[in-house]
Amino acid sequence: MNMKKLLIIGGVAGGASAAARARRLDENAEIILFERGPDISFANCGLPYHIGGAIAERDKLLVTTPAAMVAKFNIDVRVLSEVVSIDRDKKELTIKNLKTGEEYTEAYDALVLSPGAAPIRPPIPGIDQPNVLTLRNLEDMDRIIEALAGKKSAAVIGGGYIGLEMAEALREKKYDTTLIELAPQVMGPADPEMASLLHQELRLFGVNLKLETSVTAFEEARNGVDLILSDGDRLHVDVAILAIGVKPEATLAIDAGLELGVTGGIKVDDHMLTSDPSIYAVGDAVEVTDFTTGQPALIPLAGPANRQGRIAADNIFGGDSSYKNTQGTAICKVFNMAIGMTGLSEKMAKRTGVSYEKVYVHPASHASYYPGSHPISLKLLFDPQTGKVLGAQAVGADGVDKRIDVLAVAIRAGLTVHDLEEMELTYAPPFGSAKDPVNYAGFVASNVLRGDVALFHVEEACNPADHQKLIDVRNPEEVEGGTIPGAKNIPLGQLREKLADLDKEREYLIFCQVGLRGYLACRILTQNGFKCRNLTGGYKTYSMVTA
Amino acid sequence: MNMKKLLIIGGVAGGASAAARARRLDENAEIILFERGPDISFANCGLPYHIGGAIAERDKLLVTTPAAMVAKFNIDVRVLSEVVSIDRDKKELTIKNLKTGEEYTEAYDALVLSPGAAPIRPPIPGIDQPNVLTLRNLEDMDRIIEALAGKKSAAVIGGGYIGLEMAEALREKKYDTTLIELAPQVMGPADPEMASLLHQELRLFGVNLKLETSVTAFEEARNGVDLILSDGDRLHVDVAILAIGVKPEATLAIDAGLELGVTGGIKVDDHMLTSDPSIYAVGDAVEVTDFTTGQPALIPLAGPANRQGRIAADNIFGGDSSYKNTQGTAICKVFNMAIGMTGLSEKMAKRTGVSYEKVYVHPASHASYYPGSHPISLKLLFDPQTGKVLGAQAVGADGVDKRIDVLAVAIRAGLTVHDLEEMELTYAPPFGSAKDPVNYAGFVASNVLRGDVALFHVEEACNPADHQKLIDVRNPEEVEGGTIPGAKNIPLGQLREKLADLDKEREYLIFCQVGLRGYLACRILTQNGFKCRNLTGGYKTYSMVTA
Numbered sequence A, B: 001m002n003m004k005k006l007l008i009i010g011g012v013a014g015g016a017s018a019a020a021r022a023r024r025l026d027e028n029a030e031i032i033l034f035e036r037g038p039d040i041s042f043a044n045c046g047l048p049y050h051i052g053g054a055i056a057e058r059d060k061l062l063v064t065t066p067a068a069m070v071a072k073f074n075i076d077v078r079v080l081s082e083v084v085s086i087d088r089d090k091k092e093l094t095i096k097n098l099k100t101g102e103e104y105t106e107a108y109d110a111l112v113l114s115p116g117a118a119p120i121r122p123p124i125p126g127i128d129q130p131n132v133l134t135l136r137n138l139e140d141m142d143r144i145i146e147a148l149a150g151k152k153s154a155a156v157i158g159g160g161y162i163g164l165e166m167a168e169a170l171r172e173k174k175y176d177t178t179l180i181e182l183a184p185q186v187m188g189p190a191d192p193e194m195a196s197l198l199h200q201e202l203r204l205f206g207v208n209l210k211l212e213t214s215v216t217a218f219e220e221a222r223n224g225v226d227l228i229l230s231d232g233d234r235l236h237v238d239v240a241i242l243a244i245g246v247k248p249e250a251t252l253a254i255d256a257g258l259e260l261g262v263t264g265g266i267k268v269d270d271h272m273l274t275s276d277p278s279i280y281a282v283g284d285a286v287e288v289t290d291f292t293t294g295q296p297a298l299i300p301l302a303g304p305a306n307r308q309g310r311i312a313a314d315n316i317f318g319g320d321s322s323y324k325n326t327q328g329t330a331i332c333k334v335f336n337m338a339i340g341m342t343g344l345s346e347k348m349a350k351r352t353g354v355s356y357e358k359v360y361v362h363p364a365s366h367a368s369y370y371p372g373s374h375p376i377s378l379k380l381l382f383d384p385q386t387g388k389v390l391g392a393q394a395v396g397a398d399g400v401d402k403r404i405d406v407l408a409v410a411i412r413a414g415l416t417v418h419d420l421e422e423m424e425l426t427y428a429p430p431f432g433s434a435k436d437p438v439n440y441a442g443f444v445a446s447n448v449l450r451g452d453v454a455l456f457h458v459e460e461a462c463n464p465a466d467h468q469k470l471i472d473v474r475n476p477e478e479v480e481g482g483t484i485p486g487a488k489n490i491p492l493g494q495l496r497e498k499l500a501d502l503d504k505e506r507e508y509l510i511f512c513q514v515g516l517r518g519y520l521a522c523r524i525l526t527q528n529g530f531k532c533r534n535l536t537g538g539y540k541t542y543s544m545v546t547a
C-alpha cells in the first residue's frame, strides 16, 4: 500500500463507512470527508421516528460527530463543504465552503462518491411553496417539525416506505393525515395483495388513504396549502410532505463525464469502481444489479450503502473485495404491522419474464397457544422446475423480519423449497412453532413440485369455466362471514361421505380459509379419482387480492 | 402404493405427524394410532407456561383432539392404549387397554415408533416420594399444579431448558424457588460463558440458584420434602420438580430386538428406518447424527420429531425422503432473556477435536436510537482454514431467535463468515441495523481470517506472559467500573499520541468493552510496527467468562 490521499464526497452511510474502513486499512493515508450539510453520520432512517416522537431525543440521531471521527479515525472532516466539481484530468476537486462562500481545490489519488439520492420534486404547479416539504436530513426534519407545530392536518404524497413511516409519525402526533398515492397500492416494490393488508392497517389507524390519486397542483392557501387532486377534489392541509421517491444525486458525476447506468445511477463494476479508475461510487447514487433478475436497478437502502462503502475502501487500499449485487431485502413498520420482502416479487417476475410459481401461507408467528402470536401472511416465489427460492414477502404484526431474513439467506445461498422443508429453526412457544412458517412455505411449495396437489390462484377463482366448480370446504359458520361467489359449501369433515355427489368429469376448485383444509380435501379427492386444485392461501388470500 | 395397515405407537409430536401425513399420502390405508395417555397431539412445550400462568386455558394445550383426528384424517385413534410388545416375526403388536385392563393384538404392514423420551429418575434415596414430580404430559402438569396449590416453595432439580422454564413458571407464581444444578452452568448444551448471562437473570428474578450442587437424598418432611444437598445443606421445600433430562423410551424396541445406537436411542437410517425393514422410529426415542460433528447424538426437540414423523410416512407410502441430521437449533426463554444456539458449541468442538476459531460481538438488537433495543451477546464458531460457519450461540432480551435462525440457515447451506459479511437482511430502525449483528460477526471473523487483526481469548488475559502487556483502551470512567488485573489504561483517542511510550519488543494484549475499539487500536498499533492482539468480545466477554 502506498501512502494515498483519499477524498470522499458525502459524510453519511456510504461515505462515513468508507472513511472509517479506509483508516483501519491505512493509518498513514490522508483522508478528507466532504459533507455539504452540517452533520455527518446521522441516522436518516430515524428521522420519521423523531417526528413521530418514538425517538424523543434529536441527539440520538447523530450516530457519530465530526469530533469523534477525528479522535477515533484521524479523519479530516469538513462539513458545510460542497464539492462543486471534479476535474478528472488533474485529479482535483473544487470545494465550496458554505460558511464563507469561498472555493478551493483539493487533489486526490483516489475518490469515493457517496452523494446519496435526493427526493424527487416533479414540476407540479405550486410545488415550491414553503409548506410542501421533503425529508432527507436533520434540517429537513427540523423544518417539518417546525411547520407542523400547533397545526392540525397534513398530507403525505407518496406511499413508499418513507411516506408510510411519515403517515404513521403524523398519526402518532394526532394530525389529521391523508396519504395520497398514484398507484393502486402503497409500498411499490411489494405485490399488491400484500400491500392491501397495509391499506387496512392505515385506515384502522385513521389515515385517510387515497389510492390511484395524484396531486395535479398545489395552491397557496391561508395557513397551509390546497392540494388539487386528480379526482377533482381540493384538499386543504396545513403541511404537505412529498415522499414520492428519490433519484441518484448524479450531477457531479455527470458533469465529470462519468458513465451512468440506464437507471440514471452512477455505473460501477463489482468493485464499486466507476468508469474512471481512480473514482469509486457507492450508496444510493449508484446503479446496482438486482440479485435475482440480473437487471440494473436502483435500490437505495442503508445496508447496501454501508457495505459498499467498506468494499470501495478495501479496493482502494489494495484489497480485492467485490459487491455481490442487491436482493432488495427491506422492511417497513406500518403501525402494528410490518411488511418485509426479499428477492423477486411477482410484479418483477412478470416484468422480466422470469418463470415462477407462488404459494401463500398464513401461519401463526409463534405457537398460537402462547400469548402474543399473530398470523403472518407469507408469499413465496420459486422456480417451478428446480424449486429454487426466488423471492418472499410477508406481512404481519410479529415475526415478519425473522422470516424474511431467513428466506433472504436461503435465496442468497441458492436453496430450494425442499431445503425450507428441512430448515431447523429455533423453537420454543414464545418464539416459533415446531414447524416454522418457513417450513410451512417449504412444505406447501414442495407438495406442488412433487405433484401431490395442483394449485389455482385467485384470478381463476373469480372466473371459473363451465366445467369447473368452486367448493368451499370450511365450516358453515365461516362461510357465513363471506365466500367466493358461486362456491358450494362441503365442510372438510363431510367430504368423504359426500363423494358420491361429485362428478368425475368436472374440475373442482377447492378452497378453505388459508389453504390447509383445501389441501386435505384435494388429497381426498385426487385419491378418489376426482380432478381438483387447491386455492393457495385460501379465502384469506382471496380477500387480500380482491380487497 | 398397496393398501397398507399402518400402526403408530405414540400420539404426540412424531406419531400424530406421521399419522396425518400418512393419511394425506394414502386415503385407503388403515391407520391406527396408539397412545398410552388420555390425550394425543398436545403441546408438551406449553406445559411450563400453563403452570406459570402465561397460557391461562388448559384446553389451549390440546392442539388436536381424537375427534378432530377422525373427522379430518379418518384415523383410528386409541388413547389409554399401551403397546406392551412387538412381535416382529408375526408383525403384530400386543396392546393393553388401560381402561379395561384387557390385552389384544393388532397386525401391521408398517409400524412407526414415536414413544418419545421419559424424564430421568436416578436412584437417589427418597426420590419416589409423592412431592418429587416430573413434567412430561398434561397429567404431570395437573399433578404439579395440584401439589403447588396453596404452597410457598419449590425446588427445581436440573437447569436444562425444562428446568429453566419451570423455574420461571414458579417465580411467575411467586413461589420461593431454588434451582439446583450439578454442573457449573445451566443450559448444558450452551457454552459456560453464555450460560453465565442466564445465571444473572435467574438471580435477578429471585431464583435461588445453586450450581455445582446435587441432591444426595430426598427425605420425607411435614408438608413437603427435605432435599439433602451435596454441599451438606438441607433444603426444605413444599414441592420438588425433577428436570435432569430425558432418556429415550426404548424398552419396547429393546424387547423386540431392534438395534440401539451408542447413545441408547433407537438406531435408524436416514429414512428413519430401524434395523427392521417394516419398522420406522422417530422423535425423542431415536439416535440422530449431529449435523456439524457427524457424531451420534440424542437431540430431543419438537421440530425434528415433527419432521421425522413426516419423513417416515413418506417412505412408508412409496416416497424417498431422507432426514438430513440435526443441528441442535434450540432456544429457551429465561425471564426477559433468551438463549439460542445452533450447530457446534465450543464444548462439543473440544470434545470431538474439531478445529475452530471463535469471535464474540455484543451489538444492539436493532438501531440503538430506536426504543426497545437490547444488546445481543453473539458467539460464532468457524473453521479457521475455510471460514465455514460451524456454530453460534446468542443471549439477549430481543432478537436472539432471529439471529440464530439466520445462522442456522447459513450453517445448513455451508456458508462462510465472508458470506455473513455480505448478508442482506431486513433493516428499518424497529427491526435491525444497517449492519446486522450477523454482519458484525461476519466482519469480525473475516478480519481474523484475512490476518487484519489477531485475537486473544480470556484465558490468556488471565495469565499474560512476561513479554506481554494488557492495555485497556476504554475511557477512564469505564475503567473505574472494573478492568482486567494488570491492565494499563490508554484510551483509544490518545493512542496515536502515546505510541512513543510503547515497546516494539513486547506483545500488547488490547481490550475495550466489546472488541470494536480494541480492534481499532490494533489496526493503529500493527501499522506502526507493534505486536498486538485484540480480546474478542472485550471486557464484556471477560466478565461473562469470569462470572
Ligand SMILES: Cc1cc2nc3c(=O)[nH]c(=O)nc-3n(C[C@H](O)[C@H](O)[C@H](O)COP(=O)(O)OP(=O)(O)OC[C@H]3O[C@@H](n4cnc5c(N)ncnc54)[C@H](O)[C@@H]3O)c2cc1C
Pocket: A009, A010, A011, A012, A013, A014, A015, A034, A035, A036, A037, A044, A045, A046, A047, A048, A081, A082, A083, A084, A114, A115, A116, A117, A135, A136, A137, A162, A249, A252, A282, A283, A284, A285, A300, A301, A302, A303, A305, B427, B428, B429
Ligand atoms: C427518511 C428516511 C428514512 C430511511 N429509512 C431507511 C430504512 O429504514 N432502511 C434503509 O435501509 N434505508 C433507509 N433510508 C435510506 C438510507 O438512509 C440510504 O439508503 C443511505 O443513507 C444511503 O447512503 P448514502 O451514503 O448513499 O447517502 P446519504 O446517506 O444520503 O449521504 C449522502 C450525503 O452526501 C452529501 N452530499 C451530496 N452531494 C454532495 C456534494 N456535492 N458535496 C458534499 N456533500 C454532498 C449529502 O448532503 C448527504 O449527506 C432512509 C432514508 C430516509 C431519507
Ligand SMILES: Cc1cc2nc3c(=O)[nH]c(=O)nc-3n(C[C@H](O)[C@H](O)[C@H](O)COP(=O)(O)OP(=O)(O)OC[C@H]3O[C@@H](n4cnc5c(N)ncnc54)[C@H](O)[C@@H]3O)c2cc1C
Pocket: A427, A428, A429, B009, B010, B011, B012, B013, B014, B015, B034, B035, B036, B037, B044, B045, B046, B047, B048, B081, B082, B083, B084, B114, B115, B116, B117, B135, B136, B137, B162, B249, B252, B282, B283, B284, B285, B300, B301, B302, B303, B305
Ligand atoms: C415440558 C416440556 C417442554 C418442552 N419444550 C420444548 C420446546 O420448547 N421446544 C422443543 O423443540 N421441544 C420441547 N420439548 C420437547 C418436545 O416436546 C419433544 O421433543 C417432542 O414432543 C418429541 O416428540 P415424540 O413424538 O418423540 O415424543 P412425545 O411427544 O413425548 O410423544 C410420545 C408419546 O408416546 C406415548 N407412548 C410411549 N410409549 C408408548 C407405548 N408403549 N404405547 C402407547 N403410547 C406410548 C407417550 O405416552 C407419549 O405421549 C418439550 C418437552 C417437554 C416435556
Ligand SMILES: CC(C)(COP(=O)(O)OP(=O)(O)OC[C@H]1O[C@@H](n2cnc3c(N)ncnc32)[C@H](O)[C@@H]1OP(=O)(O)O)[C@@H](O)C(=O)NCCC(=O)NCCS
Pocket: A011, A012, A013, A014, A016, A017, A020, A021, A024, A040, A041, A042, A043, A044, A045, A046, A063, A064, A302, A306, A310, B360, B361, B362, B434, B435, B440, B443, B444, B447, B514, B515, B516, B519, B536, B537
Ligand atoms: C458511524 C460510522 C461512521 C461507523 O463506521 P464503521 O466504523 O465502519 O462502523 P461500526 O462502528 O459499525 O464498526 C464496524 C467496524 O468495527 C468492527 N467491529 C465491530 N464490532 C466489533 C467487535 N466487537 N470486535 C471487533 N471488531 C468489531 C467491524 O469489523 C468493522 O470493521 P471493518 O469494517 O474494518 O471490518 C458509519 O456507520 C455511519 O456513518 N453510520 C451512520 C449513517 C448511516 O449508516 N445511516 C443510514 C442508516 S440510519
Ligand SMILES: CC(C)(COP(=O)(O)OP(=O)(O)OC[C@H]1O[C@@H](n2cnc3c(N)ncnc32)[C@H](O)[C@@H]1OP(=O)(O)O)[C@@H](O)C(=O)NCCC(=O)NCCS
Pocket: A360, A361, A362, A434, A435, A440, A443, A444, A447, A514, A515, A516, A519, A536, A537, B011, B012, B013, B014, B016, B017, B020, B021, B024, B040, B041, B042, B043, B044, B045, B046, B063, B064, B302, B306, B310
Ligand atoms: C396436530 C398434528 C397432528 C398436525 O399434523 P399435520 O397435519 O402434519 O400438521 P399441520 O396441521 O401443521 O399441517 C401441516 C400439513 O398441512 C400442509 N399445509 C399447512 N398449511 C398449508 C396451507 N396454507 N396450504 C396448503 N397446505 C398447507 C402442509 O404442507 C402439511 O402437509 P404435508 O405434511 O402433507 O406437506 C401434529 O402437528 C401434532 O400432533 N402437533 C402437536 C404435538 C406437538 O408437536 N408437540 C410438540 C410441540 S409443542
